[in-house]
Amino acid sequence: xxxxxDPDAIRALIKSDDYAHKRIISISAHVDHGKTTTSxxxxxxxxxxxxxxxxxVLMTDSDWEEQQRGITIFTSVVLLECEVDGEEYLxxxxxxxxxxxxxxEVSRALRASDGVVILVDALEGVxxxxxxxxxxxxxGEGCKPVLFVNKVDRLINELKLPPAKVYERIDAxxxxxxxxxxxxxxxxxxxxxxxxxxxxxxxxxxxxxGWAFTMKTLDKKGIKPIVxxxxxQQGQADWLRQNLPLDEALLEMIVHHLxxxxxxxxxxxPRIWKGDLDSVQGKALLSCDPKGPxxxxxxxxxxxxxxxxxxxxxRVFSGTLKAGxxxxxxxxxxxxxxxxxxxxxxxxxxxxxxxxxxxxFSVFGFICPAGESFVEAGSDMKxxxxxxxxxxxxxxxxxxxxxxQDIAKLDDVVSKWIMADPTARFHRDKESGEYRLDGIDxxxxxxxxxxxxxxxxxxxxxxxIVYREKISxxxxxxxxxxxxxxxxxxxxxxxxxxxxxxLFRKKKIFSDMKPQEVGPILREEAHWDSKxxxxxxxxxxxxxxxxxxxxxxxxxxxxxxxxxTFRDFVDSGPLAHEPVMGIKAVVTDATVHNDPAHTGFTxxxxxxxxxxxxxxxxxxxxxxxPVLNVDIKTPTDTQGAVIKVLTGHRGQIVTxxxxxxxxxxxxxxxxxxxxxxxxxxxGATSGRSFFGYEFKGFDPLxxxxxxxxxxxxxxxxxxxxxxxxTASWARFVYKRT
Numbered sequence: 113x114x115x116x117x118d119p120d121a122i123r124a125l126i127k128s129d130d131y132a133h134k135r136i137i138s139i140s141a142h143v144d145h146g147k148t149t150t151s152x153x154x155x156x157x158x159x160x161x162x163x164x165x166x167x168x169v170l171m172t173d174s175d176w177e178e179q180q181r182g183i184t185i186f187t188s189v190v191l192l193e194c195e196v197d198g199e200e201y202l203x204x205x206x207x208x209x210x211x212x213x214x215x216x217e218v219s220r221a222l223r224a225s226d227g228v229v230i231l232v233d234a235l236e237g238v239x240x241x242x243x244x245x246x247x248x249x250x251x252g253e254g255c256k257p258v259l260f261v262n263k264v265d266r267l268i269n270e271l272k273l274p275p276a277k278v279y280e281r282i283d284a285x286x287x288x289x290x291x292x293x294x295x296x297x298x299x300x301x302x303x304x305x306x307x308x309x310x311x312x313x314x315x316x317x318x319x320x321x322g323w324a325f326t327m328k329t330l331d332k333k334g335i336k337p338i339v340x341x342x343x344x345q346q347g348q349a350d351w352l353r354q355n356l357p358l359d360e361a362l363l364e365m366i367v368h369h370l371x372x373x374x375x376x377x378x379x380x381x382p383r384i385w386k387g388d389l390d391s392v393q394g395k396a397l398l399s400c401d402p403k404g405p406x407x408x409x410x411x412x413x414x415x416x417x418x419x420x421x422x423x424x425x426x427r428v429f430s431g432t433l434k435a436g437x438x439x440x441x442x443x444x445x446x447x448x449x450x451x452x453x454x455x456x457x458x459x460x461x462x463x464x465x466x467x468x469x470x471x472x473f474s475v476f477g478f479i480c481p482a483g484e485s486f487v488e489a490g491s492d493m494k495x496x497x498x499x500x501x502x503x504x505x506x507x508x509x510x511x512x513x514x515x516x517q518d519i520a521k522l523d524d525v526v527s528k529w530i531m532a533d534p535t536a537r538f539h540r541d542k543e544s545g546e547y548r549l550d551g552i553d554x555x556x557x558x559x560x561x562x563x564x565x566x567x568x569x570x571x572x573x574x575x576x577i578v579y580r581e582k583i584s585x586x587x588x589x590x591x592x593x594x595x596x597x598x599x600x601x602x603x604x605x606x607x608x609x610x611x612x613x614x615l616f617r618k619k620k621i622f623s624d625m626k627p628q629e630v631g632p633i634l635r636e637e638a639h640w641d642s643k644x645x646x647x648x649x650x651x652x653x654x655x656x657x658x659x660x661x662x663x664x665x666x667x668x669x670x671x672x673x674x675x676x677t678f679r680d681f682v683d684s685g686p687l688a689h690e691p692v693m694g695i696k697a698v699v700t701d702a703t704v705h706n707d708p709a710h711t712g713f714t715x716x717x718x719x720x721x722x723x724x725x726x727x728x729x730x731x732x733x734x735x736x737x738p739v740l741n742v743d744i745k746t747p748t749d750t751q752g753a754v755i756k757v758l759t760g761h762r763g764q765i766v767t768x769x770x771x772x773x774x775x776x777x778x779x780x781x782x783x784x785x786x787x788x789x790x791x792x793x794x795g796a797t798s799g800r801s802f803f804g805y806e807f808k809g810f811d812p813l814x815x816x817x818x819x820x821x822x823x824x825x826x827x828x829x830x831x832x833x834x835x836x837x838t839a840s841w842a843r844f845v846y847k848r849t
Contacts, residue, residue: 227370251296373470406431451477587731
């Protein structure tokens with residue numbers, strides 16, 4: 113239970129129209145750079161914990177597994193009433209994970225934030241996840257950054273660097289962060305969003321000891337930076353905590369350099385909402401109008417570890433959400449009732465009867481996926497853009513209940529966790545009969561399966577890499593017939609062009625969008641023919657089903673069956689039942705029997721599957737493997753050992769960057785080669801290297817490995833131990849007689 117210092121004050125600040133005294137922010141960093149330790153001091157400032165506990169309790173790591181593993185797994189949301197320069201502010205804070213496994217939590221927190229505190233370990237420097245987080249926050253979600261260079265004490269105590277070298281190290285980190293900001297910042301903010309120690313948007317310090325300063329805090333107190341070195345030499349680090357408190361420096365940056373919700377929404381809304389900005393709804397969003405029409409987004413689902421009940425957390429961008437309201441979930445196309453409304457304080461909800469625009473909220477009483485937009489019932493407002501994620505599911509484990517009678521319960525439990533973390537996927541392979549959970553990496557799946565097992569006992573397979581099946585040319589056009597011979601379908605598949613694939617990557621088009629919404633985007637941004645763009649039949653994963661028919665009657669009767677088969681095909685391709693990526697399936701002709709008795713599910717799905725599979729197998733198909741961008745920071749004298757380990761695992765060197773007595777080796781590495789590689793790097797460098805990685809994408813598996821890997825996967829899935837070919841489907845080819 114979180115003890116809130118003054119609940120009524122929090123409620124008053126939430127309802128207040130004094131937006132100048134509100135901030136909605138996230139703290140973001142590479143794993144183990146000190147986010148949660150830093151957050152403790154902000155909680156201390158707000159009276160949620162004692163001075164002695166700050167930096168030790170790690171209060172936002174409230175989950176038992178976070179405490180056991182020593183890493184942040186779930187974003188924690190807390191609202192803080194803080195005093196800065198004699199004025200009261202409401203800081204709505206999200207402490208986000210730093211591990212790649214949980215980067216989806218970061219993306220969702222940033223959607224609800226206006227500003228971001230980028231945190232960097234002074235010793236390790238800017239790492240892969242730092243780069244990813246800057247790209248997601250500054251570039252993707254339009255969050256203005258400030259920088260906290262943490263663990264400066266490590267430079268003094270461990271490396272024994274003199275002051276000049278410490279200043280150089282900090283300057284190098286600031287420059288690297290600014291270079292990354294310059295690459296992704298909104299064009300109008302390329303200069304003003306860069307961080308600067310002189311201007312007060314950079315703090316340096318040590319969360320472990322509890323001290324930090326900005327230029328403004330130094331000037332205010334008449335203290336020179338050299339005092340830090342003197343106090344460490346004198347063994348008086350506590351003096352720093354008392355005279356240069358960490359929370360004071362951070363709040364100074366947050367209040368004076370990060371925007372309030374009203375200012376932020378002027379430029380954030382055009383990035384995340386593609387409706388008419390000149391409409392009544394658009395103007396309400398741009399002005400963060402609490403009296404406008406209701407529009408908000410669910411950005412997180414908190415599942416109580418004990419009761420397993422879900423609490424939905426999000427942000428109101430327009431209008432005022434009230435307890436008892438009936439709202440409409442736009443993507444799910446269903447109504448929901450706000451049974452209980454409040455704001456989140458880590459694990460607890462502080463009840464409040466209404467939450468106006470420009471605030472985070474918590475709601476209890478219904479469930480929907482994180483990333484869902486909602487409007488007031490009866491509204492036809494356009495939803496927000498889909499949240500972009502840095503990674504895709506590339507690791508899989510099959511799961512099944514210990515008790516076969518629990519299969520329905522398993523579906524229910526897993527669906528709840530997938531709603532909470534949409535970066536994972538769960539589906540049933542109809543041919544093998546296995547249930548498969550796909551995730552970003554083994555750690556994410558491990559956490560999910562542990563949570564699932566708490567509610568329904570399951571058997572879990574070893575993790576395996578999930579490949580993709582892709583084609584490189586247009587396949588043959590196949591004319592197939594249903595088993596009863598009364599229906600026919602003509603189909604071919606071809607690769608989607610890069611501009612269309614980029615729309616999928618940027619989430620401008622995505623599964624379950626309405627075809628009428630996709631057409632204009634394809635026409636304007638991917639230069640599709642206007643007639644073809646209007647005839648989209650289905651959008652699923654990164655694939656499209658397109659209507660190129662003319663004069664066909666009764667096709668609408670079988671369309672649902674065709675769509676279902678198309679989706680099953682995308683989930684499980686013909687090479688090895690791996691997901692299909694980046695295809696356009698085109699239906700050019702069909703014959704549908706006039707008697708519905710002859711157009712049943714099996715008849716239609718069989719001929720559709722036959723056409724899709726045969727065309728795909730004639731389109732130069734191959735397996736693509738997931739690949740990671742990696743960086744290894746290591747002492748100069750161990751560079752050769754690091755390169756040997758990397759290239760020994762099919763890795764490629766991209767750049768080698770030198771910095772004083774260290775080098776950073778950047779390269780690409782197949783995900784399948786990463787198991788245990790961190791230990792190899794540590795062994796090759798006597799534990800002196802830092803290894804980081806982020807998802808890059810999918811590259812073709814080397815030609816020499818294609819057949820062996822396909823047969824290996826088919827064997828594992830208990831499929832026929834032979835390379836697939838069109839002969840399996842030939843009996844369904846229609847031949848004129």
